[in-house]
Amino acid sequence: MEDSYVTFLVLGIVLVVIDGQLIYHSGRGYLKRAYDDEEATSMIRLAVVLFHLVVLGLLALVSLISVETGNATKDVVMKLGIVLLLLALAHGVTMAILARIRDRQLQQQLADQMAEEHRIYEERHAHVGEPRPAPKIESPYSAP
Template structure:
């Protein structure tokens, strides 16, 4: 592969990695800021994950550039770009999984900090349903069967 083809592949590869990294950063920041956690913490976690994404994919790009894929320039560049795109898709999916896990942990932490919601007892609410004829109590457990218009009985 000639120097021009090599530099073309590196330029295209770096551009693809940077564009994908910026998409991850901007979308991930909004994704984590909209969770129940702290927006500043979400932004910093997104930044850390994005830096890891950039370092890993640029390292893979450097390794792919050294692999021999054909004698002519165009098939070699296209083959390398294809391999890079597949690896970028895999890295993108892994990064999305990491961001989803961080968001889940933030939501759990927010629920733990907020504490459980106070339970409203049924007696405080009053009657919510009218008892069906044949069923005892204020809160019937089941509706009557439609076939014979009698109270439903469970086995």
């Protein structure tokens, strides 16, 4: 019984670490379009730490669930099935959060770019509506 418990924990931790590394490497590239390299790395690190804490906590809770199939191997497989489903859910939530962060940043960049283009347009066309001073015409009758 003790062996199956340790086996479950080791396999669960390995799965969580592998998935966390996949999220880190893929997510960093995903965020680079919206952020510079340093910001993307910082944001993905925070997201991956949160992912690991949540999923390892779920793994610890699942390890305490008593499954009595009469076969230690089947017990481990059943618990791993639960962990894999929770891992998939956590992965999906993490990717949704990263997508939302990225989309917000891209929208902000687009808004900033549009505001800058509008400012430039206004500067170029500011004189169009303003009255211009009339050119001075010298009269042939004026005294020198």
